Amino acid sequence: MQPSSRVTIRDVAAAAGVSVATVSKVINQRYGVSADTFARVQAVINELGYEASLVAQSLRNHRTNVIGILVADLEPFSTELLKGAGDAIRGTGFELVVYSAGGRTSDHVGWERRYLSRLSGTLVDGAVLVTPTVVDVQYGAPVVAVDPHTGPSDLPTIDSDNLRGARLATEHLLDLGHRRIALLGGRPDLQSAQLREQGYREALTAAGVPVDERLVQVGAYDPEVSVKPARELLSSPDRPTAVFAANDLSAIATIEVARELGLRVPQDLSIVGFDNIPESVLSTPPLTTVEQPIRTMGQHAIEILVQLIRGESPPRTHITLATRLVVRQSTRAL
Amino acid sequence: MQPSSRVTIRDVAAAAGVSVATVSKVINQRYGVSADTFARVQAVINELGYEASLVAQSLRNHRTNVIGILVADLEPFSTELLKGAGDAIRGTGFELVVYSAGGRTSDHVGWERRYLSRLSGTLVDGAVLVTPTVVDVQYGAPVVAVDPHTGPSDLPTIDSDNLRGARLATEHLLDLGHRRIALLGGRPDLQSAQLREQGYREALTAAGVPVDERLVQVGAYDPEVSVKPARELLSSPDRPTAVFAANDLSAIATIEVARELGLRVPQDLSIVGFDNIPESVLSTPPLTTVEQPIRTMGQHAIEILVQLIRGESPPRTHITLATRLVVRQSTRAL
DNA sequence: GTGAAAGCGCTAACAT
DNA sequence: ATGTTAGCGCTTTCAC
Numbered sequence: 001m002q003p004s005s006r007v008t009i010r011d012v013a014a015a016a017g018v019s020v021a022t023v024s025k026v027i028n029q030r031y032g033v034s035a036d037t038f039a040r041v042q043a044v045i046n047e048l049g050y051e052a053s054l055v056a057q058s059l060r061n062h063r064t065n066v067i068g069i070l071v072a073d074l075e076p077f078s079t080e081l082l083k084g085a086g087d088a089i090r091g092t093g094f095e096l097v098v099y100s101a102g103g104r105t106s107d108h109v110g111w112e113r114r115y116l117s118r119l120s121g122t123l124v125d126g127a128v129l130v131t132p133t134v135v136d137v138q139y140g141a142p143v144v145a146v147d148p149h150t151g152p153s154d155l156p157t158i159d160s161d162n163l164r165g166a167r168l169a170t171e172h173l174l175d176l177g178h179r180r181i182a183l184l185g186g187r188p189d190l191q192s193a194q195l196r197e198q199g200y201r202e203a204l205t206a207a208g209v210p211v212d213e214r215l216v217q218v219g220a221y222d223p224e225v226s227v228k229p230a231r232e233l234l235s236s237p238d239r240p241t242a243v244f245a246a247n248d249l250s251a252i253a254t255i256e257v258a259r260e261l262g263l264r265v266p267q268d269l270s271i272v273g274f275d276n277i278p279e280s281v282l283s284t285p286p287l288t289t290v291e292q293p294i295r296t297m298g299q300h301a302i303e304i305l306v307q308l309i310r311g312e313s314p315p316r317t318h319i320t321l322a323t324r325l326v327v328r329q330s331t332r333a334l
Numbered sequence: 335m336q337p338s339s340r341v342t343i344r345d346v347a348a349a350a351g352v353s354v355a356t357v358s359k360v361i362n363q364r365y366g367v368s369a370d371t372f373a374r375v376q377a378v379i380n381e382l383g384y385e386a387s388l389v390a391q392s393l394r395n396h397r398t399n400v401i402g403i404l405v406a407d408l409e410p411f412s413t414e415l416l417k418g419a420g421d422a423i424r425g426t427g428f429e430l431v432v433y434s435a436g437g438r439t440s441d442h443v444g445w446e447r448r449y450l451s452r453l454s455g456t457l458v459d460g461a462v463l464v465t466p467t468v469v470d471v472q473y474g475a476p477v478v479a480v481d482p483h484t485g486p487s488d489l490p491t492i493d494s495d496n497l498r499g500a501r502l503a504t505e506h507l508l509d510l511g512h513r514r515i516a517l518l519g520g521r522p523d524l525q526s527a528q529l530r531e532q533g534y535r536e537a538l539t540a541a542g543v544p545v546d547e548r549l550v551q552v553g554a555y556d557p558e559v560s561v562k563p564a565r566e567l568l569s570s571p572d573r574p575t576a577v578f579a580a581n582d583l584s585a586i587a588t589i590e591v592a593r594e595l596g597l598r599v600p601q602d603l604s605i606v607g608f609d610n611i612p613e614s615v616l617s618t619p620p621l622t623t624v625e626q627p628i629r630t631m632g633q634h635a636i637e638i639l640v641q642l643i644r645g646e647s648p649p650r651t652h653i654t655l656a657t658r659l660v661v662r663q664s665t666r667a668l
Numbered sequence: 669g670t671g672a673a674a675g676c677g678c679t680a681a682c683a684t
Numbered sequence: 685a686t687g688t689t690a691g692c693g694c695t696t697t698c699a700c
Contacts, residue, residue, distance in 0.1 A: 006451075006474050006677090008676095008677060008678090009677065009678060009679095010677080018686075018687085019686065019687045019688080020677090020678080020679090020687090021679080021680085021686075021687060021688075021689095022685085022686060022687075023678095024678065024679055024680085025679090025686090027678095027679095028679075030679095030680090032685060032686075033685070033686080034685060034686090037685080037686080049447075049451065050451075051447075051448055051451035051452045052452065052677080052678070053393075053452060053676095053677055053678075054452040054453060054457055055389050055392045055393050055457050055676090055677080055678095056393055056676075056677035056678040056679090056692095057677080057678060057679080058389045058678095058692090059387075059389050059390055059393055059676090059677080059678075059692050059693065059694090060677080060678045060679050060680090060691085060692055061678085061679070061692085062692075074413055074416050074417060074420070079408055079413050082408050082434070083408060086407075086408070086434060095433075096433075096434060097431060097432070097433055098431070098432040098433075098434065099429075099430075099431055099432075100416070100420060100430060100432065113383075113385075114385055117340075117383065117384075117385035118385045118386065118387060118388040119388060123388055123389050123457075140340050252616070278613070279612070279613055279616055282586070282613055282616035282617045282618065283616045284616065284618055284620070286618070340693090342692095342693060342694090343693065343694060343695095344693080352670075352671085353670065353671045353672080354671090354693085354694080354695090355670075355671055355672080355673095355695080355696080356669085356670060356671075357694095358694065358695055358696080359669095359670090359695090359696095361694095361695095362695075364695095364696095366669060366670075367669070367670080368669060368670090371669080371670085386693080386694070387692095387693055387694075389692090389693080389694090390676095390692075390693035390694040390695090391693080391694060391695080392676090392694095393675095393676050393677065393678090393692090393693080393694075394675080394676055394693080394694045394695050394696085395676085395694085395695070396676080
């Protein structure tokens, strides 16, 4: 930062022999500049490689044309969502910035709040919160939540039909003759995890299978967290014959644990995941899972957010996308 | 943005009955504030949920404690690198922001330049450029490149031993008895791609195997781009018995193309990738590949950048990390 | 110990 | 058509 500090609008103005206001007009294509001056200023801009400071512009304008996405961590789910968001942003005139909390779950809530507050109204025109832990966001800028926290919230929200998805997964295992079906649950603070558990319970109950609470464990959507409960589940004397894992990452972790314990999937153990992340096709065996249209969720989130920012009222502010079962090779009849 | 705009420092000052200067001192823990006032202001800050605007602070301070990472797209390589960067940033006092060009390769160069210029000196204290297309960056803020563009550049750089890695991969195939070995090359503008091609050629030549130029194709590190050349390669009458793909993503794409054409991997075709991204373990069959310590690369990039920002001189500004062959099941003796 | 005022880079009224 | 001026939210001398 010592040498040749940024080129500012003043440098350009001085070099072109005009006032800063004129340079500003040129940059923003405003009327009131002669073709002559315009060309001269433009030339200087190119020569000096000047670019307006995003920060200064933001401060002045209160409009940045930047949308922020806050994710807890960069894993397959959020990355996939990011791709969808990237797709949707193209052509809108907005740009995308990602803030990652980097998986430090400790000061999660604080991080989200803080960032939202520091950014909104200045650096970003609006934000998408992915698996947020906050529900009561009340800032100037519009916010859309994806796969939100439990509890009442009037944030615009995108999620998928978790309840039905979980039922489909459990019913699939029941149809295959399984009765001892374990649940490796998700992050308990998220609505999606609760609904997936609820769907699991409902499907079992509907089939007249009592829920064995020892078979209900928490994997927190995290492969590392999942290893321990998976190992306990699978090394128990009356181990389950099937596992419904609340997301693909923990399902894949469970496959690995099974292999390590000498259990073959699907011969000795059936496993169903949730999400249908790209990795699920590539696992060995390829994973039976519940598809969530993750990219589409990211797209919708951006679309709604953009409408909100533009002051339009989106037709719907709570979108629940359909889930469906994708049968691959990690499940088999008992 | 209509209701209850941001809480500003002025609101806090008014509510606490002090001047903005005093509030600023409280926020920044400066001396010259009585314990009394400090407590009162702090209370108001909490009550109002005030957070200083990052933008305004940046504009004023020229120090943001934010590091930017610019990636061309969010795919496994960059995502993995991001994780390493996230690891390294913890405890440094810096925060991480990711800017993604979103895969639009058209205005790549422009995008990088523009962003770098708009951000540096204001929004970020420094930046990491991942697979950048620019070489001659000359802004105020320090910049570190990962897997850089070809051509001379005095940017601090992190890469891995691409030449040796490619030789290892090719020699592995030669050792297995393969002679018709194709190369599915990377992004020709990147040094890494050129070195991987060079390693491939050198290994063949050293083994006395002439290079068949029809077997040298471009996959651009991109699975979608790779499909066409892979299909051509594999459906040719004198098709290769092995393919060295310049990254795992195109190697996996090649596996899929092979399957589609009825070729079994590794029985009918051996495939080696490069990178060792997490997905490579999960592919069917698991991929033989050259490991690049991607996360470590991200870590080093951040470490060097942080030193640069702090005005220290890093002991080394060009780090090349070792690569090694990881043999899995996508290769077999001819 | 506290506040007034200047200024970071930029834009938008409002002169001229 | 161009320049002057005020001010976005904040920090930092420098008076008081």
